[in-house]
Each structure stands twice: as C-alpha cells, then as structure tokens.
Amino acid sequence: MAQKILLIEDDQQTATYIIKGLGEEGMIVDHALNGRDGLFHATDGGYDAIILDRMLPQMDGMAVLGALRAGGISTPVLMLSAMAAVDDRVAGLTAGSDDYLTKPFAFAELLARLKLMLRRGNTGAQPTTQLACGDLEMDLLSRKVKRGPRAIELQPREFRLLEYLLRHKEEVVTRTMLLEGVWDYHFDPGTNVIDVHVSRLRRKIDDGEGAPLIHTVRGAGYRLGTEA
Amino acid sequence: MFPARLRSSTARFFALVFVLQLISGTSLLLFVRHNIGDELERNSRTLVTALRDDLVADYHQEGSQGLRELIAARISGAGSRDAAVLLDDPVGNHLAGNIEDWPPPIPLNSGWQVVTLYRVGRAEPEEMGVIATKLPDNTHLLVGHVIEDDLRVRRQTGEAMIAALLLAVPLALLGAIVATRVITMSVERIAETARRVGMGDLSLRVPVEPGVKDAFADLADTINLMLGRIEALVTELRVVTDSLAHDLRSPLTRLSATIDRASRETDDEAALSALERVGSEAGTLLAMLSAALQISRTEAGIGRDRFVSTDLGQMIEDLAEVYGPLAEERGFTLASEGSARAVVHRELVGQALANLVDNAMKYAGPGGVIRLSVTEAAGALTLAVDDAGPGIPEDQRGEALRRFGRLDPARQPGGAGLGLALAAAVARLHDGELELGDNAPGLSVRLVLPTA
Numbered sequence: 001m002a003q004k005i006l007l008i009e010d011d012q013q014t015a016t017y018i019i020k021g022l023g024e025e026g027m028i029v030d031h032a033l034n035g036r037d038g039l040f041h042a043t044d045g046g047y048d049a050i051i052l053d054r055m056l057p058q059m060d061g062m063a064v065l066g067a068l069r070a071g072g073i074s075t076p077v078l079m080l081s082a083m084a085a086v087d088d089r090v091a092g093l094t095a096g097s098d099d100y101l102t103k104p105f106a107f108a109e110l111l112a113r114l115k116l117m118l119r120r121g122n123t124g125a126q127p128t129t130q131l132a133c134g135d136l137e138m139d140l141l142s143r144k145v146k147r148g149p150r151a152i153e154l155q156p157r158e159f160r161l162l163e164y165l166l167r168h169k170e171e172v173v174t175r176t177m178l179l180e181g182v183w184d185y186h187f188d189p190g191t192n193v194i195d196v197h198v199s200r201l202r203r204k205i206d207d208g209e210g211a212p213l214i215h216t217v218r219g220a221g222y223r224l225g226t227e228a
Numbered sequence: 229m230f231p232a233r234l235r236s237s238t239a240r241f242f243a244l245v246f247v248l249q250l251i252s253g254t255s256l257l258l259f260v261r262h263n264i265g266d267e268l269e270r271n272s273r274t275l276v277t278a279l280r281d282d283l284v285a286d287y288h289q290e291g292s293q294g295l296r297e298l299i300a301a302r303i304s305g306a307g308s309r310d311a312a313v314l315l316d317d318p319v320g321n322h323l324a325g326n327i328e329d330w331p332p333p334i335p336l337n338s339g340w341q342v343v344t345l346y347r348v349g350r351a352e353p354e355e356m357g358v359i360a361t362k363l364p365d366n367t368h369l370l371v372g373h374v375i376e377d378d379l380r381v382r383r384q385t386g387e388a389m390i391a392a393l394l395l396a397v398p399l400a401l402l403g404a405i406v407a408t409r410v411i412t413m414s415v416e417r418i419a420e421t422a423r424r425v426g427m428g429d430l431s432l433r434v435p436v437e438p439g440v441k442d443a444f445a446d447l448a449d450t451i452n453l454m455l456g457r458i459e460a461l462v463t464e465l466r467v468v469t470d471s472l473a474h475d476l477r478s479p480l481t482r483l484s485a486t487i488d489r490a491s492r493e494t495d496d497e498a499a500l501s502a503l504e505r506v507g508s509e510a511g512t513l514l515a516m517l518s519a520a521l522q523i524s525r526t527e528a529g530i531g532r533d534r535f536v537s538t539d540l541g542q543m544i545e546d547l548a549e550v551y552g553p554l555a556e557e558r559g560f561t562l563a564s565e566g567s568a569r570a571v572v573h574r575e576l577v578g579q580a581l582a583n584l585v586d587n588a589m590k591y592a593g594p595g596g597v598i599r600l601s602v603t604e605a606a607g608a609l610t611l612a613v614d615d616a617g618p619g620i621p622e623d624q625r626g627e628a629l630r631r632f633g634r635l636d637p638a639r640q641p642g643g644a645g646l647g648l649a650l651a652a653a654v655a656r657l658h659d660g661e662l663e664l665g666d667n668a669p670g671l672s673v674r675l676v677l678p679t680a
Contacts, residue, residue, distance in 0.1 A: 017485050021492075082477060104481035104514065107488050157549055183550055187579040196553040219491055219504065 003118060004046060007031045008038030008064065009053040009080065014103070018051065021107045022114075035059025039067055047075050049117055051110075054081035054092065062095055069096045076117040080105075108220030112172045119171075131166035134226040136205065136213055138166055147205060157182070158201050165214070165224035174221035198222055242408045249400035257389045257396075264385050268378040272357050273340055279311060280359050280371040287363055295369075296324040312347055312356050312372035323367060330370065337362040342375070355379055414444040418451060426626075430459040470524045473517045480517070484510050519646040522579075526653040531573050538574045540611065541567025544581065544600040551585050559594030566602040570609050570679055572658060577611070577675070580654040583647035584613040584673050592617025592670065608660075609677045616670040625664040651675060 005027050009015045019029045030047075032038035035056040042050055042064070050068075054061035065077055079097040092100040098120075099113050131138040135148045143159060145152040154162065164181050165173065175194040179185045198214065206212040215223045279302065287295040299313050303326045314327035322328060326348045334341060338360045344353045358372035421434045433455055434448040487510060491503040525531070541564075548564040555562040562585070581600065588598045596616030603610045620628050629652050651673065652662040660677035 013482060014485070017489065021489075082481070103477075104484040106484070107492065183546065185550070185578065186575050187582065193550055193554050196557055197550075200553055218500070219488070219507070 003027045003048040005029045005114070006038065006041055006047040006050045006075075008035065008042075008050065008056065008061070010034060010056050011053070014053075014080075017107070018110065021111065025111060033057075035061065035064045039064050042068055042075065043071060043073060045073070045075075049114060050075050050077045051114070052077050052079050052097070054079055062092075065095055065097055076120070078110075078114060078117060106174075106219060108172060108217070109174045109176065112174050112177060112220065115171060116168065116177070131163065133166055133169045133224055134211070134213055136166075138163060147209065152204050154201075154204065157197070158204070161197060161201055162205070165222070168224070170223065170225040170227075172217050172220050172223050177221070238408060238412055241411065242404050245407045246400050246404040249403050250396060253396040253400065254393060257392055261382075261385050261389055265382055268375075268381060269357070272373045272375050272378060275310075276340070276357055276359050276371050276373045279313075279373075280361055280369065283313070283369060283371065284361060284363070287369075292323075292363075292365060292367065295363075299324040310356075310374040310377070312345065312354075312358070312370075312374060314368075314370040316368045316370075318366040318368075325370070327370065327372075330368065331358075334358065334360050334370065336360055336368045343372075345372070347374075418444070418448055421455075422451065425455055425458070430455070430462055466524065466527075470521065473520045473524075476517055477514070480510060480514050484514070516646065519650060523646060523650050523653045526576060526650070526657050529657060531576060531657060534575075535571045535573055537569060537571050538577070539567070539569050540572070540577075540602045540609070541569075543574070543578060544602055544611070547578070547581055547585060548600055551582070551589075555585075555589060555598060558589055560589060560592070561597045562600070563597060564600040566604075568602045568604045568609055570677065572677065573654070576654045576657065580651040580675065581611060581613065583650055587647045587673075588613055588615040588617070588671070591615075596670065604679070607678060609679050611675040611677070612672060614667045614670060614672045616667065619666060619669060619671040620664055622666075628664065629662065648673070 003026075005022055007015060007018055007022075007029050009018070009031070010033055015031055015033075019031060022029050030041060032041050036058045038050075038052065038056070039059065041047075052061050052064060056064070061079060061081070065079070068075070068077070076098040077096070079092045079100045080103060081092065081100070082103045098117050101110060101113060129140050131140065137146045138159075139145075140163070145154055145159070145162065161178065161182050164178065173181075178194050178198075202212070202214045206214060211226065211228070213224055213226065215225065215228065217223050283295060283298060283302075286298045290298075296315065299315060303311055303313055312325075312327055314325035314330065315323040316330050317323055320330055327345055328348060330336075331343055331345055334343065340357055340359055342355060342357050344355055345358075346353050354374045354376055356372040356374045358370055361369045361371070363369055418434050421432050425432050433452045436445055436448045436452070484507065487503055487507045491500055491507070494500060494503075544564040544566070548562045552562050585598060585600065592598065592615035598616075599612070599614045601610075601612045601614070603612070629648050648662070648664075655662040655675050655677065658677045660675060663672075663674040663676055665672040665674060
C-alpha cells in the first residue's frame with residue numbers, strides 16, 4: 001500500500017520539488033499551503049508522516065506541531081526550516097518533532113530521513129541481540145563481529161557505526177544522520193570526517209571479500225547491503 | 229605599577245614633579261636662611277654702630293679721658309656681654325678696652341668686618357664684627373660685637389635646613405607619586421575603555437563624572453563621541469551583512485534543489501560530475517552563510533537559555549575521536565587531556581572547538597601534534613587547541629579574529645575564515661574571551677570561560 005504523506009509548506013517551489021520526488025518513490029502526497037489548513041488535514045488522520053515547514057503563514061510550524069501533539073496525534077513529523085542555527089534544531093526536536101531538517105536539503109537526505117521515520121513508526125523498537133547483513137554478523141551482547149568465518153576487531157566507535165548501518169541495512173543513510181546517530185553531534189563538522197570513519201570501517205569489513213557490503217551512494221551518503 | 233606603554237612618559241612626569249618639588253623646597257629654605265642671616269648681621273651692625281657713635285660723641289664732649297672712662301664702664305656694665313672695644317694711641321699702645329692688641333689686618337679706619345680676636349680675660353678667640361674709627365687726636369677706636377650667638381643661630385638654621393631637606397625628599401616623592409597616580413589613573417581609565425572596546429565590546433564608554441570640566445573630561449567626551457560613531461558604523465555593517473546572508477539563502481536553496489533534481493534526472497557521467505562540483509561549491513557557500521549567521525546570532529546573545537551542564541573532558545575526548553582518523557590521514561596526532569564540568573552551550577562550544585581543530589589541520593602543516601585540553605583554574609575554565617604549526621604573528625592576531633579575515637589567502641584556498649570568529653563569538657556568549665597565544669612553536673587558541 002502506498003504511504004500517505006502530508007506536506008505543509010508555503011513555498012510553492014520547494015513543495016513541487018518534494019511532491020515530485022516523493023511521487024517518484026511511489027508515495028502519495030497531500031499538500032497544505034498554510035498552517036491552519038495543514039492542522040485541519042493532519043487531525044483528519046490517515047497520514048503515515050507529516051513534513052512540516054517551520055515558517056508558515058497564519059500559524060507557524062511550531063504551533064501546528066504543538067497543537068498536533070496536544071491533540072494526541074502522534075503521526076511522525078519531520079520539521080523543515082530555513083533556520084540553520086543549532087538552537088532552532090534543538091528547539092524543534094524538543095518540541096516534539098521526530099526529526100529536523102534544515103533548508104536547503106538534498107532530496108536524498110529528506111528521503112532517507114523520511115523512510116527511517118516511516119519504518120520506525122511501523123515496527124516499533126524491538127530488542128535485538130543479533131544483527132546481520134549477508135555473511136556479516138554482529139552480536140550485541142558479546143560485542144563480537146564476524147564476516148563469514150573471519151572475526152573482525154572493531155574500535156568501540158566503529159562498532160557503533162557498524163551497528164547503526166546494520167540497523168538501517170539496505171537503506172541510504174546520510175553523513176548527517178551518521179553524525180547525529182553515532183556521535184550525537186548536531187553541527188556541521190566542516191570536513192569529511194565521516195567519510196574517513198566509514199572508509200576505515202569499510203577496510204575492515206570489505207577488504208579481501210568478494211562482494212562489498214558498504215556502498216557509497218552518490219550525492220547522498222552510504223548504504224549497507226548485499227546488493228551492489 | 230603602570231602599564232609598559234605609559235612607563236617612559238610616566239617616569240619622566242614623575243621625575244619632573246619630584247625635581248620641581250625639591251627645587252622649590254630648597255629655594256624656600258635657602259631664602260629663609262639667607263634672610264635670617266641678614267637680619268642677625270644687621271642687628272649686630274646696628275649695635276656696633278650705636279656703640280661707636282656713642283663713644284665718639286662722648287669723646288667729642290669729654291675728650292680722651294672721658295672716653296676711656298666710658299669705655300671701661302661700657303665693657304664691664306650690664307648688657308655688655310658681647311661688647312669688644314679697643315682704644316689705641318697713634319703708635320699702637322693700648323689705652324683702654326677689653327682687646328689687647330690692634331688686629332693687623334684691620335685698617336685704622338674701616339667699616340664692618342668680621343674677625344677672630346681674643347678679648348681680655350677670655351680663653352678662646354671669638355668671632356666678632358668690628359668697626360675701626362680714627363679719632364681726631366689720632367687715637368684709634370675699634371668697636372666690636374661678638375657674633376658667636378649669631379653664628380650658632382646660623383649653624384642651627386643650617387642644620388634645621390638639612391633636616392627639612394631630608395624631610396622634603398620623601399615628601400616630594402610622595403607628591404610625585406600622588407600626582408603621577410592621579411594622571412595615570414585618569415589616562416588608564418580611558419585607555420582601559422579603549423582597550424576593551426578594541427577587544428570587541430563596542431557598547432562601552434569612558435566613564436565621565438557629571439559636572440567635572442577639565443582636560444580629561446574633554447578627552448573622555450571626544451573619545452566617547454568617536455566610540456559611538458564606531459559602534460553605529462559596525463552595527464550598520466552587521467545589519468547589512470546579516471540581511472545579505474539571510475537573503476542569499478533563498479536563491480541558494482533553490483540552486484541546490486535544482487542541482488539535486490538535475491543530478492537525479494541524468495545518467496551522463498560528465499554531467500553528473502559537473503553537477504557534483506557545482507553542488508559542492510553551493511554547499512560551501514551555504515556553509516559560509518550559515519556560519520556567518522550563526523556568529524551574528526551568537527554575538528547577539530541568542531542561545532543563553534540553552535546552557536546545560538556539560539562534561540567538557542568527555543566533549544574534547546569525543547572530538548579527538550571524531551577527528552582522529554581524519555587527522556591521522558593528514559599526518560597529525562590528535563590528543564586530548566583534562567576533565568571539567570561546566571554549564572555551557574554544548575552544541576556551540578562543540579562547534580567552536582571542531583572549527584578550531586579543523587583550522588589546526590588546515591594551517592598547521594602535517595606532522596605535528598594537535599592537543600585539545602581543558603583546564604580549570606581559579607574562576608576560569610580554559611579550553612585550548614594547540615598546534616605545532618607556524619602560528620600567527622602577534623600583530624596579525626586581531627585580523628585573524630575578524631569574520632572572513634584569512635591571513636594568507638594564497639596559502640589556503642578552502643575555508644571561509646569564520647572558524648576563529650565563531651569561536652570568539654561563542655566565548656563572548658559565555659562572557660569569556662578567545663585568546664591567541666604562542667605555543668612555541670605553533671598556535672595556541674584558548675577559549676577562556678569564567679566559571680564564577
């Protein structure tokens with residue numbers, strides 16, 4: 001079944017861009033041009049996720065979010081904002097949005113985060129002790145990693161990075177998502193710090209193997225998976 | 229005691245006041261002493277002249293015999309303790325008086341002179357002022373007055389004067405110190421304000437006491453006028469750049485979206501790599517704008533409500549961990565040390581430190597150690613990023629702290645030159661300061677945050 005997304009965004013150009021992109025991914029997008037209409041649609045329910053612009057005419061994004069949460073509607077919300085400051089980011093997250101994305105964003109980033117949110121909404125948090133992808137196995141209790149018969153020694157941070165990738169296997173994860181998910185950093189590191197960490201991990205996982213598991217996705221980030 | 233800058237002129241002023249005070253004190257004392265001496269001599273002279281006139285008048289009335297009797301009476305009578313008289317006949321024989329012989333250096337008829345003579349019956353010679361008079365019968369009359377007392381008074385005045393001078397030296401010193409302090413403090417107050425304005429607190433003004441109208445108040449007014457003008461200009465500039473940065477975001481956002489869409493709609497390798505390059509340039513531009521805006525927001529004090537207690541030791545350890553692999557790849561060693569907990573803006577301090585580490589890797593040249601450290605001293609907490617690169621010469625450090633102020637654009641094409649400016653803004657948000665120091669060799673960038 002196609003997933004239904006509500007987009008509340010006053011900028012027509014951005015909206016078109018998002019609607020087109022999500023449509024190509026097979027999602028159904030409803031579009032509201034202001035906060036009041038958006039809230040009206042959202043309370044109607046039936047949406048799998050809401051993309052909410054922070055700066056809106058009539059009723060601002062934070063107010064919409066507040067009204068939604070106060071009304072007991074727990075549809076995951078991805079907040080969009082032109083305000084790049086870390087303060088706004090943190091404010092948005094603490095106000096009850098599930099994720100926060102700063103304009104301008106790459107569509108791949110929006111998509112990756114949206115998919116992550118949708119999946120989280122579906123499955124809920126299941127306690128796992130074993131993660132695997134192809135012949136790569138991770139035991140969360142003994143903190144051991146094996147690829148086939150080969151045991152792999154990982155630094156604690158490499159372990160967490162691989163764990164994050166494994167939990168999102170076959171999905172695109174962006175550099176920002178890694179920075180936030182693995183290091184809990186909410187700012188721009190300025191350089192390709194993440195790339196270096198991933199390439200180190202990649203050497204340990206994929207070197208000497210027939211099929212690589214860690215793939216670079218152009219213009220977006222990384223994907224852990226068995227398909228090339 | 230005084231800042232080095234003022235030292236030489238302060239010392240000159242100090243010396244001038246000191247010397248002037250000593251000169252005026254000494255001349256005053258010399259004048260007094262001279263006057264006392266004059267007065268004493270005039271007194272003795274008057275006494276001697278009066279006695280001589282007395283005797284001569286007596287001679288004219290009663291002749292030589294009468295004079296001799298009067299002399300005898302005068303030198304033995306009451307009030308004659310200091311009198312000295314000699315009457316000689318024309319060939320120098322003693323006729324009367326309490327002096328034995330005519331003193332050779334005295335002419336037979338002369339004015340006031342000071343000589344040392346024995347009086348009859350005295351064991352010691354005495355200083356006396358004498359007048360010699362030739363009487364009509366060719367006898368010579370020498371009338372004198374012992375001035376030993378005068379001399380003693382003079383000697384005592386001299387001694388008192390030296391004592392007074394000895395007292396005047398410390399007094400002059402004290403005077404010079406006080407005068408210098410008063411001047412220096414007035415200058416210092418102005419200099420301190422100017423210095424702190426130079427450090428970036430543009431709202432400061434030189435304190436002016438109402439109602440006081442002197443050269444310093446005038447100077448303070450003039451400087452305050454100038455500071456007001458500077459602040460207005462800087463504010464205006466900031467508003468212009470901020471709104472420019474803000475307005476530029478919208479077209480850039482659309483540019484990024486267009487690039488993004490284009491790259492999803494083509495499979496042409498050449499087009500894709502060109503789009504990627506354009507995209508990365510747009511990204512750089514956006515990052516610069518975001519950083520510039522972040523600095524402005526931070527400068528404006530936005531974010532003070534978001535301070536949380538943070539383990540700074542853990543923070544720098546994490547930073548070293550995040551940047552470690554990249555640093556290694558570029559030939560650096562990244563080390564972290566120290567632990568402290570403080571209430572700070574976690575994200576901004578992290579961002580500032582990350583920028584500093586990033587800067588160090590850009591400018592230090594490979595091969596060195598980059599050391600992250602946190603130390604806690606009395607009332608202040610220091611987060612430092614030290615490298616072993618070429619450092620920044622002292623005279624260029626102010627420039628380095630300015631937004632977009634890159635010292636050597638030719639050397640490093642990347643980077644927006646906002647790292648230090650942001651770190652400085654973050655320091656100010658915490659009422660602290662960003663200090664650039666010498667790591668000998670290398671640069672030591674220190675975020676000094678007050679903890680009190």
